[in-house]
Amino acid sequence: xxxxxxxxxxxxxxxxxxxxxxxxxxxxxxxxxxxxxxxxxxxxxxxxxxxxxxxxxxxxxxxxxxxxxxxxxxxxx
Amino acid sequence: xxxxxxxxxxxxxxxxxxxxxxxxxxxxxxxxxxxxxxxxxxxxxxxxxxxxxxxxxxxxxxxxxxxxxxxxxxxxxxxxxxxxxxxxxxxxxxxxxxxxxxxxxxxxxxxxxxxxxxxxxxxxxxxxxxxxxxxxxxxxxxxxxxxxxxxxxxxxxxxxxxxxxxxxxxxxxxxxxxxxxxxxxxxxxxxxxxxxxxxxxxxxxxxxxxxxxxxxxxxxxxxxxxxxxxxxxxxxxxxxxxxxxxxxxxxxxxxxxxxxxxxxxxxxxxxxxxxxxxxxxxxxxxxxxxxxxxxxxxxxxxxxxxxxxxxxxxxxxxxxxxxxxxxxxxxxxxxxxxxxxxxxxxxxxxxxxxxxxxxxxxxxxxxxxxxxxxxxxxxxxxxxxxxxxxxxxxxxxxxxxxxxxxxxxxxxxxxxxxxxxxxxxxxxxxxxxxxxxxxxxxxxxxxxxxxxxxxxxxxxxxxxxxxxxxxxxxxxxxxxxxxxxxxxxxxxxxxxxxxxxxxxxxxxxxxxxxxxxxxxxxxxxxxxxxxxxxxxxxxxxxxxxxxxxxxxxxxxxxxxxxxxxxxxxxxxxxxxxxxxxxxxxxxxxxxxxxxxxxxxxxxxxxxxxxxxxxxxxxxxxxxxxxxxxxxxxxxxxxxxxxxxxxxxxxxxxxxxxxxxxxxxxxxxxxxxxxxxxxxxxxxxxxxxxxxxxxxxxxxxxxxxxxxxxxxxxxxxxxxxxxxxxxxxxxxxxxxxxxxxxxxxxxxxxxxxxxxxxxxxxxxxxxxxxxxxxxx
Numbered sequence: 001x002x003x004x005x006x007x008x009x010x011x012x013x014x015x016x017x018x019x020x021x022x023x024x025x026x027x028x029x030x031x032x033x034x035x036x037x038x039x040x041x042x043x044x045x046x047x048x049x050x051x052x053x054x055x056x057x058x059x060x061x062x063x064x065x066x067x068x069x070x071x072x073x074x075x076x077x
Numbered sequence: 078x079x080x081x082x083x084x085x086x087x088x089x090x091x092x093x094x095x096x097x098x099x100x101x102x103x104x105x106x107x108x109x110x111x112x113x114x115x116x117x118x119x120x121x122x123x124x125x126x127x128x129x130x131x132x133x134x135x136x137x138x139x140x141x142x143x144x145x146x147x148x149x150x151x152x153x154x155x156x157x158x159x160x161x162x163x164x165x166x167x168x169x170x171x172x173x174x175x176x177x178x179x180x181x182x183x184x185x186x187x188x189x190x191x192x193x194x195x196x197x198x199x200x201x202x203x204x205x206x207x208x209x210x211x212x213x214x215x216x217x218x219x220x221x222x223x224x225x226x227x228x229x230x231x232x233x234x235x236x237x238x239x240x241x242x243x244x245x246x247x248x249x250x251x252x253x254x255x256x257x258x259x260x261x262x263x264x265x266x267x268x269x270x271x272x273x274x275x276x277x278x279x280x281x282x283x284x285x286x287x288x289x290x291x292x293x294x295x296x297x298x299x300x301x302x303x304x305x306x307x308x309x310x311x312x313x314x315x316x317x318x319x320x321x322x323x324x325x326x327x328x329x330x331x332x333x334x335x336x337x338x339x340x341x342x343x344x345x346x347x348x349x350x351x352x353x354x355x356x357x358x359x360x361x362x363x364x365x366x367x368x369x370x371x372x373x374x375x376x377x378x379x380x381x382x383x384x385x386x387x388x389x390x391x392x393x394x395x396x397x398x399x400x401x402x403x404x405x406x407x408x409x410x411x412x413x414x415x416x417x418x419x420x421x422x423x424x425x426x427x428x429x430x431x432x433x434x435x436x437x438x439x440x441x442x443x444x445x446x447x448x449x450x451x452x453x454x455x456x457x458x459x460x461x462x463x464x465x466x467x468x469x470x471x472x473x474x475x476x477x478x479x480x481x482x483x484x485x486x487x488x489x490x491x492x493x494x495x496x497x498x499x500x501x502x503x504x505x506x507x508x509x510x511x512x513x514x515x516x517x518x519x520x521x522x523x524x525x526x527x528x529x530x531x532x533x534x535x536x537x538x539x540x541x542x543x544x545x546x547x548x549x550x551x552x553x554x555x556x557x558x559x560x561x562x563x564x565x566x567x568x569x570x571x572x573x574x575x576x577x578x579x580x581x582x583x584x585x586x587x588x589x590x591x592x593x594x595x596x597x598x599x600x601x602x603x604x605x606x607x608x609x610x611x612x613x614x615x616x617x618x619x620x621x622x623x624x625x626x627x628x629x630x631x632x633x634x635x636x637x638x639x640x641x642x643x644x645x646x647x648x649x650x651x652x653x654x655x656x657x658x659x660x661x662x663x664x665x666x667x668x669x670x671x672x673x674x675x676x677x678x679x680x681x682x683x684x685x686x687x688x689x690x691x692x693x694x695x696x697x698x699x700x701x702x703x704x705x706x707x708x709x710x711x712x713x714x715x716x717x718x719x720x721x722x723x724x725x726x727x728x729x730x731x732x733x734x735x736x737x738x739x740x741x742x743x744x745x746x747x748x749x750x751x752x753x754x755x756x757x758x759x760x761x762x763x764x765x766x767x768x769x770x771x772x773x774x775x776x777x778x779x780x781x782x783x784x785x786x787x788x789x790x791x792x793x794x795x796x797x798x799x800x801x802x803x804x805x806x807x808x809x810x811x812x813x814x815x816x817x818x819x820x821x822x823x824x825x826x827x828x829x830x831x832x833x834x835x836x837x838x839x840x841x842x843x844x845x846x847x848x849x850x851x852x
Contacts, residue, residue: 019382019386042349
């Protein structure tokens, strides 16, 4: 029996339902992720875009003392 | 520092530890400057060609009877230039500028960046040279022929995608900012769309392998898709819709999430909302393609699926728009005085308008009115001119003075550009919305006796001409604004320093894993092993881990877009009941096939559909509605997406050969109100009969049952005989001598047109035989 015939036995109307289940599962997972994230983490992520031209050490990585301030780090060559 | 010196400094310091454990690096801004200039130059070309074809619609003589200037050939040039040259280069400029800064590192390979830039410009140039010559695949936004398709795959994935992913992997910022997620989705999905929509057989290579020679350059560049008819349509609009989604939406959302906070000098309104925006769009967008094919021969289930997901798209899209606009909270006073913010505000507003209108147009009842009308054209222009265009201009005005290490030359000219663009857009889209709705209503209007109110299609065309002229004015204003912008940025460039300063930045290398917050560590240690794992899930740690692992993130994006694609494609391709066969439908004759290829080359699908929808107003005007089984030999499908001229699905036999001959010579000879351009070259250029065998052999490779026509150049002889028959009949109707026309392209095109839609009118030989027996 060809694949085409096997597929023809499937009830096509089930596909929109499968699609909806996939979407809802993904949507719930993402909502879960954003609702359970600490405000500090979210704020840090949102501020990356404003920090990107400054020269600072990333958060939670190295000792504060070793990180240069923005002004100190920039040099013009 | 010179570029070479900067590179040397970068090379020596980029990976090495600097003082205090910091690494030094220099951003590659030269590549951003190159892409920015390319955006401006190609943008003006795209807008200029748009104005030219807008004039041609209102005044067809503006084509001057020159084949390279005909509407059918220039319109694909306009769309390709606007999408892939203007918007494409803008995306690349945004990606190269923001990715380096968000990753705190230089692009992984300068060589790949340059290969990407020059490769992409070469592709655009190839499009500009091939499309006016009628070298096209005949599928909207995927017109470029097979050698260029291969180049696109190499440049996009190999040079651009590879360089981008390696930059992400080698970044110094642990969290991958949301703008980069949108870029990842763009690269992955466009690759998938491009590859699967461009599976073809090159006809020239088939001929070369079989005969050891190449009969013409035209055949060398010709290809036929592996999909036919309904399946080709589904694949094409899966591509076409998602090209809008993943080439014109997701990268521009990345652009918005980077440049709007920069210009407003405040973070995005809600980073949480941006995460929901991203995953909802990536998951939903890919399903919506079938809404381009409502009431066609596409199966009902696929059409409904496309509509439902399109309506679902509305909410995440508006979530993104609101997120963009609210980023300006507390800065609205600056919008009044800062033209750059004006560009961004109008751009994001147009995003909101377009993403409301898109779902609206996908609702079947609305679509029955809007489809094939200029309403769709107004919709795409509000998206491209408003959303893509204004976001691009906002970005360029913000970014280019910084790249030139100077200030903008004239804020007044920038404001002037904004107003020219805005007024131009409003004029354009209002006129074309009116045109579209007028067309749709006139096509479906019945008089009191139940007959069509406007049975002559031309009546529904001439009424639009005033609106077409307003479009020309709107387009000219938008173009003028772009030229003003280009001049302003050129003058800005002239004020650059003699040598650009190369700023050395410092950042620590990324550690192998994140440093755990000590407070969190204490709590975690107090839990059992199971509790620790559960706690991580509850805190959404699985997604945060994903956000710092670019390869895994990319794989999940691919999974999200693949699910939607497979659920639609597998049943469509595997279930034979979706395309019921019609026994009387036969392959095109060799001459008809050659004529069909001329139809494709001339871009007739840009103005004519070949799809009669099952509405009374359509069947009364054009005849029996189209069936899926009628298109099984159509490679590519030619259903079209708009009707500037009437549908041609049942054109065969409606008019005699002489009418068609005179119509191609000068449409006004048979209809003095026609806005169709003249095609005098079809009457003078000869058919290359030799290459017809290559076309037939290629189709046979794809499963078309050509039988004995594949032997001993039989296809050529068959085509010559049929051409002679048509030429003789043409002469008998009062046309020119058969000797003059028998080898001309117009004869092949007439052969094709006279075949259109006639197969289902034939009687089934088996049924006839049975009927005979019974009698």
